Structures are given as structure tokens and as C-alpha cells.
Amino acid sequence: MAAFLLERLMRLARMERAAFTREGGWRGQRAGALALLFALGLLLSESRGALAAALAGWAAGLALLRGPERRRYVRHSAVFAGAAAVLARGLAAAQLAPAPGAGALALAAVLAAALLASALVAGALPRSRPPAAGLRRAACACGGAALLLAAPLAALPESAGFLGRGFRPETASARAAMYADAAALLRRSPWLGQGGDTWRHAFRSIQSLPYVGSEVHSGYLDLALDLGLIGLSFVLLWLGVLAIPLLRARSALLPPYLALLLHSAVDFDLSYGLVWLLLLSAAAIGIAEAREDRLRFPPRPTLASGGPLPDAAWFLPWLVRGAFAVVAAMLLLLSVSGYREAESQRLHRQALALPPQANREAAELLQRSLALSPYRTAARLALAERSAPQEAASLLRAGLRYEPECSELWLALGRALAREGDPAAAEALRRSVELDRFDRVKQTTALRELSQLAQSLQASGHLRQAETAASAGADLYADYSRLAEAVAGAPTSRNDRAFLLTEEAMELGRQLQQQSHPLTRNALK
Template sequence: MKRSVQGVGGAALMAVLLISCLNSGFYFTADLYPAWMLYGLLLFFGGAAALIRHAAASGNERVGPASFGSVSETLWILSPFILMTVYAFHWLLGPLSVHGTVNQLLRWWFYGLFAVSAAAVVRRKGGQRVLAAAWHAAGALLCGSALLAVCGVLPLPHAVVFSSNVGISASGARLAGLVEYPNTFGMLMAAFLLERLFALLRHEPGAGEARLLRAALPLLPYAAALLLSESRGAWLAAGAALAAGLALQRRRSLAPLLLAAAAFAGAALLYRQLAAASLAVRPVPGLLALAGGWAGSMLAGLGVCRLARSGAASRRRLAWAAGGILAAAGAAAVFLTVQERIVRNFGTVTARGAMYRDAWRLFGQAPWFGQGGETWRFSYRAVQSNPYVGSQVHSGYLDMLLNTGILGTSVLLLMLAAAGVILFRRRRELLPAYAVFALHGAVDLDFSFGVVWLLMFLLAARGLSDQTAKADGVLVQREEDGEPSYERAGKAAGGSRQRPQLARSRHRLSALGTASLLLLWLGLTGGGVWLAFRGEMGHRLHEQAMAETSQVQAAALLRSSLEWNPADAGTALELARRLPPRDAETVLKRSLSYSPGHPGLLFALADNAVRRGDAYAAAFWTEAGFRRDKYNAGEQTKSLEGLFRLARRKLASGSVTEARRTVAAGLALYDEYVRRAADSSRAQVRNDREFGLTREARIWGRELARLERSLPVSE
């Protein structure tokens, strides 16, 4: 029974990881809700079963072996729950966005449970193989599906991202795979590639050829997928991690590197062929090119590896020379393809620099504790120094600074450091793959993908040994002669035993602590399942409303959605469009209490005030909208039109004072709009939002000025 439960736990862990790959890497929290519920329920019932077993065992004063991990393990396990707690405090204190904060709380809650599960699985017999299988299954799914999509075999609509901008893509197309974002996909391929490469270097010098070939088999697909992503950041992170990993190699045979050199050359050749076709080839030619490059690289690698392992020094030198030529040829092939983008086009780097400067100023508003989940997403329009598009700050560490301040970021850094220490001590060959995650997350939005954190926790858990409890200074429980006793690990087997009475007392305290932990576990999983269920119900009802043709029925569904998830501003906006002005105002204001400063809500309230004829509210909300979304030409133009029409209605009804107030507000906002558009044009900055003074805005500005001149001096 116990073994079957453990087997189910390992299978569930693998299933969650694969589901995350199939759902855009859990980038969208709505995709996480169903997985949270199913996985959480499984963990809840598993914890309940463990509590029942524990209660039965406690009656006989027998408890299973208990162990206390090292400081690094404890810190690694607790950190996700500490970050979850930080977001919980933000939720209670009133964050910038309740919806974003709850989303982040649920994410770290989920990551923490996954980490605990991975640590529990790896300590069981065969657990290392289970985690390794989960890692390789995720890599095979991500890489295989992407390459099959390029070859036209597997229809994945968003697996390839097309762009005619040379600064974004040298070939006009980039591979994004199931995660649908090339940079993160490239980083993942780099991590899987380095994990296989350094696993290859672990083989003893006398390892058989068949064993080496099996270990080297995934190198070409991972390398090809990495190159096809055209992610310069992923390439740099992979290079830095590779150099650091090779520096850590001690008295290891480096001959398997020749297999890697051959695989890289084959991947580079395949990259040039597929890039020339803009990653759109027919199935038969595509599969033939993939199979030919794969087989050729394996044969070439085997040949040079044989030479390197021969007894003659001349043959070994020839092998290394051939390996160097293969690596150089591959690098040259790649460089000639992306030369223009690498040497001259740094538009994305410049845009990131602007984001980082703006984010740093935003960080200064709440440096110690941050402003809650998804702070950048809800604030960047108000603080951006030029009209770039960037709902993500493109730095995981900076994003955490904005969300949780120095406090939360310190916890994050300690967690990453603890995982690094675990791997350094026990599975050093996994460090380069882990380093790719940590390095690339600093310059891109990788940490917004749930699959990235799941893989990082899985990688760190693979560094946990079945013999963790045997470290010096760690208390372990043993049973001798039918009675529990405790001794310091590292003592000789003949060490002194403690008195039976003291041992029993400690045993009871340990049993009480275990029962408390199990109860806490039940509370964590049960509470998370309920919160995820509410989010899923709200999301599902929202989707049903969007597909509903009847406006009355759609409004009813949206109301139900808000009952389940009242903090969702998108649902509130959709409902407000279907309601009379007074009812819509109530919905919008209630939603604004959950997301203070939300630009969409502010502009919707301004439009609602115009519809209701409230001149004061129209001016107030329009000004607030301009302030929170400085470079939204469409909404600002629409708001100017609304103010003009409202002022004209007020004048026609005889309310000259309100008309004058509305015109004055409109002209002031128009002048600000004109100034900002002129500043952006003169600065010649990146204008992803196509911000500028629209023709319609000029018309409404002139109409407002004409209306002002026609107003009587006094009412």
C-alpha cells in the first residue's frame, strides 16, 4: 500500500510537470488553477492518509524514521512558503493589485508544495530515477514538439514566432515551442543541453561506446532547438555556465566533449538549413534533414572520440584538432547567419535599459516590502519614460524587488543560493544547468513561467541524497532492540545509548511535532485548493460569458464570475459594458477598490461619467486615466471627445459653469497630450505603442478651444 502511494506521488509529480509544458509553461495563472486543484487534492488525501498512519503508529509508540535536513535544505524548502506568506501579508494590507497578489500567492504556494513533494520522492527508494525521468520527459516533450512543429509534422500555431525586424530575428522566424516565447524556450533548451553534456562527462574513461552514444543522443536536438530560438541571452548564459562547469571538472576525461563538438556542428548546419526556410519546411525534407544531421553528428563524434581514446599521442592530437575544427565550423555557421543581429542591432537591449531605469524608480516608492503581486504590470504605464510595450519588466529579480521589496528578494536569493549549495556538495554536474536558470532569469521574464520554477525545484531536489540524514551533527532516529533511541549521526555504531525514559519522551515530542506538521500540510493544501477553485470558477464563467450571444445572459454569467473572483478587473470591465451607467459605475468602483490605479478602470469610469452627464467626475477620472497611462493615444483621444461632447450638452442645457469646468479640463489634458507627443517625437525613442498626436485628437482640441470662446462670460 505504502509503495503504491509513493508510486502515485511520483507519477503525479511527473504529470504536473508535463501539464505545465503543455499549457504555455504555466505563464497564465488561469492555466495553473486546474493543476493546482488536482495536485492539491492528491497531496491533501496523501497527507490525510499519513496522519491516519501516524496516529495508528503513535498508539504503539512507533514512528517511521524521521530526519532533519541541513540548513541549506531547510532554507530551500521553506523559502517558497515564506514568499507565499509575504504575499499573504500584502493581500491583508491592501496591495496595488489584489488579483495579482493572489495569483503570486497561489504560485508560490504551488511551488512550495511541489518542492516538498520532490524532496519526499527523492528520499524514497528509486526516487532519483523518478525525478530524472520527469526531467528527461519534460525535455523530450518541449524539444521534440518544437522540432516536429518546425518540420511541419506537428501543428502548433504559436511554436514559431515570425518577425521581419532584423533586431528581433535574423532569419525572420524564431522557435518558441510550447512555451510560446523564444527567449525562455532557448533558456530551457540550454539547461537541458548542459545537463546532458555534463552527465556525459561523468562517464568513466573506459565507458563503452554504446553507453556514450546513448548519453550523447539528445545533444543535437537540444543544441538545434537552442540555436533556432535565436535567443542571444540564452546563448550567453549557456556559454558562461559551460565555462564555469568545465572549470569545476576535476580529473575527469574530457574526451566526450568531442561528441558534443560534433553535435554542435550538426546542429549549426541544421539551423542554417531551417533558418533559410524561415522555419517552415515540408515534413519529408524537414525530417530527412533532422535525421541526416543527427546521424552524421553521432558518427562523426564517435569517430573522433575513438581517436581521442586511443593509445597513440598523435591520434589523440588529431582527434582534438578535429573536434576544434567541428566546433569552430559550427560557431562560424551560426555567426554568419546572425551576424547582423549580434553586431549592429541592440534595440531590445536599449528597451530593457529603459525598463530597468523606470522599474528602479518604481522600486524607490516601496523599497523594503514592495507593493504586492504584479506591481510592474499594473504600474509601468504610469512610470514609463517612453512609449515601449512591456507588461513584463524582463528581469525576474527586479520583478521580485517591485513585488516584495528587499525583504522578499533576500528570501529569493537565499533560496537560490541554498539550492546551489545542495548541488555543489552532492551533484556538481547539475550546477551548469542550474546556473542557466539563475543567470538568464536576471535579464528576461523566465521567472513568470511556472514550468521554470518547477524545473528548478526538480533540479535542486535531484541533489538531495537518500543519505541526507547521515550528515554530521544531524539527529536521526533509530530503533534498536524494539525501542526507539536517538544518537548523533557520525558516531560509531557502538556509541552510548540514551536512557529509555528520555528516549521515550523525545519520541513523544517527535510524534507531536510530526502530527502538527501533517495538520499544517492539510491546511496548506486544502486552503490552496479552495482558492484555486474560486479562481477557476471565476475564469470559467468569464469564458462562458464571452461566448454567449445574449447580452442579458452574458451579464448574469459575468456577475457570477465576479462573485467567485471579485478582484478580476477584466471581468468587471466586461460586465460594466453591458449594464446601465449607474449600475456600471458601482461595478467599476468596487473593482477599483481591488486594483487602485488600474488604467482600464479609470478610463471606463471617465466614459461612464460622460454617459451619466457628471462633469466633475468625468474631468476627475479622465485626468486620473491620463496620469496612469501616459502613452495611450487611443484612450486619450476618446476621452477628449467625451469631454467635448459632455461640455456641449451642458452648455445646451444651460449649465454654463459645468460646461466651462469640463472645457477647461479637456483643454488642459489636450495641452499635456500635445506636449508629451512632441517630447516623444523629439527624443526619437522606441515607440512600440505608436504614441503620437492623432488627427482626431487635433480635431477635438480645436473644437474644445472653439467651444471655450463661445462660452458666455457669466451664467
């Protein structure tokens, strides 16, 4: 919304008065109507980062323009920002669902007033007789002001908290914690990165607060984690090179381009393909417009027109054929890979849709799904649930080769080993908790499995191993209780995951503490 708004404002600033008349096709009014809608969408997002990026882009536009264009830019901006604020306040009071009649009336009134004021800014009124023109301007200005004042009455009552919600501090603490955690994660491999989706796979193992955030809320930090500082430098250099022609041509698309880049610094925009398409489109259109205005190349002679080809052009057909062959090969590989992935997902969904009685058929479908896509953790976990403990443990260990820091795989492995009575389950469960320590369900499950493992080992006569398992569970409970106490003692911090010490965990903790005392000595007595 910010990028589209800035583009419309820049176009409006460079439109002469003829664009706001019938002869000009009412281009100014059409651009103004879109500007109002974009400004309204931006305000309703209540995104402080987007607003800050929009203001920075607006300042860049102000610096690019000169003379009358700059004055029109400022006035158009004031008109549509004020009109959008009036509509946004009413919509926020109605929780974005106003009564149809009142909402339509408010929209029509504010839109008419904004377009009228925009035409006044552009000086589109006729100037045949100065007295009549002055009276007409005064009447139009009074009418526009009256419409702007009446619009809030046509809408629902204003929301006193609309402006206040823009200054909420809740997200700031979580955002700062995310950035600090991302910096710590980046230090593990600062130059070359750790591969795709690093934050999504690793943030739960390093998060300092129980926030929910599978995105790091910074496109550049995300690129640094994936590609390293070297890869990020190449990307920034490329984006900077694209901006140079826009700056030289004082292009109307430079402010939107800058707004998208700036907002990506405080949000996860760069993880969406749409933002890349907008950036490339803005650069390409801006450069093309600059070339149309400044450059006129005559057509080069060709063999068809009787002129000779350049000496170095003989290799061009071969170059085109080679490029086509490379692209075709890449598309073929992607098609095969995409087919295997799609088929794997289809088999996985088909297995999950089967009833519990068809466990054998579901296991066969999941095995076929994994054969097509062996790194699919969800299918691996579903197959492990339907397998014997020993087979499940082998299956899960194979999955850890693809995702060694997947908490779910470690938890499933710990449960499978615990069912076998294998003391190695304690280490797997501990690793699962370490990788996702703010998950109260995993914490409680790990304690439950360790308690049952200690009881099973004690019943089978392996007293020392039972004591070791119980001691590991008691240590996990002590860490869990301290962490929950620290989160509860900081009420101002974010706790999006509702992390707390569960009642079941407290009961299991007491049992593990009792079991971890010298069981061997009691048995000898």
C-alpha cells in the same frame, strides 16, 4: 535548452570510452544526440541572454572539471556547438520549415557526423593494432569532416542574416527603459514591496517609452517589486544555500543551476513555475548524488527490530499528524477559493456568450460572477457596460478599491459620469490617461468624452462647468500632442504600441480649444 545542454555536456565529459560502445549501452551516443538537439534549440531561440547564461554556466563547468574530464568537456562542446550551428543556419534560411527530404537528410548527416566525432573525443575506437587504429581514426575523421561540409548543401541555402540577428539592438533600448522604470517603481516601496504582480498592474503608469512588456524581463527585479529588497534577500540567500552542496561535490548539475539563475536576471524566467521546478530538481538531484557517493548511513534500530527508539522521537508521530492537519486545512481553503474563482470565470464566459437581446440575463450572470470574485475587473467592466450610468459609476468606484491604478476602471468611470453630465468625469478621464499615457485609443476616447460633456453642459446652461470641462480636454490634448511629437522625434526608440496622434484627436483638440474660450461671455452677448 541551455540548462539541459550543460547537463549533457557535463555527463559526457565524465563518461569513459566504454559508454560509447555496445557493452556500455551506447549511453554516450544517446547523451550526444540530446546535446545536439538542446544546442540547436538554444541557437534557434536567438536569445542573447540565454546564450550569455549558457556561456557563463559552461565556464563554471570548465572550472569544476579536472584533467582528462576537462579536455573531453571542451572537445564535446566544440563538436555539438559546431554541429548545431550548421543545422541552425539551414533552418533559419528555411524559416524553420525546410523541405522534408532535405531537412531529414541534413539532420541525419550532421547527427551522424557529430556522434562519430564525439566517440573519437572519448577515445572509443579499439586499440588492438596501432596502425589499423590510426587508419580507422583518420578515415572516421575524414568522413565526419565530409559530412559536416556536405550538411549545408543538403539543407537549404544558408541565411546570411542568421548571425546578424543575434546582434540586433532593438530590444536593448526597451530592456534598458524597463529596468529604469522598474527602479523608479521600486523606490515607492523598496523594503517590503507592493504585492503580487506589481509590474503587470503598474508598468503602464510609469513607462518612459511605449514598449509592450507585461513582464519586467528580470526575475529578481520582479521579486523585488513584489516582496521588496528584504524578500528578495531571503530568496537569494535560499538559492545560494542550495548551491553550496553542489559546489562542494563538483556536481554536474551546478552549471545548469547557475545558467538558470543567471538568465533569470535578464528575463522573466522566475515568473514561471517550470523554472522553479528545474532549480529545485537540480539542487535535489545533485545533493542526492553527492550523498550517495560520500555517505553511507547504517539503518537505525527501531522497536520492530528490537532496538530502542531515541528519547526525543516520541513527539514525531504528533509532529507528522500536526503537519498533515495544516496541509489538509490549506488544501481545503485553496480548494474552496479555487472553486469560487472557477465558477466566477464560468459565469463571466456564459454572460459574454449571450446575444445583445439578453442584456438582463447577462447582467444577472455577471452580478453572480462578481459576488463570487469581487476583484475580477473584467467582469466588473462588462457589468458596468450593461448598467445605467449611476449604477455603473457606483460599481466602478467599488472596483477601484481593489485596483486603484487600473486605467480601464478610471476610463469606464469617466464615461459613466460623462453620460450623467457630471463634471467629475474630467478628473476620472484625466486619471485614466495618466495611468496609460501611451495608449492612443484611451487618449482619443478621453478627448471625445470631454468634448461631448462640454457640449452637454453648455446646452443645459451650465456654462462655467462646460468651460472647465473643455479646458481640461484642451490640456489633455496639449499633453497628448507633445508626447506624440516626442515619440515621433526619437525614431531609434521602441514604439511597440504604435503610439501616435490620431486624426480624430486632432479634430477633437481643435474643438476643445475653441470651447475652452470664454463661453460665458459669448452667451451674454
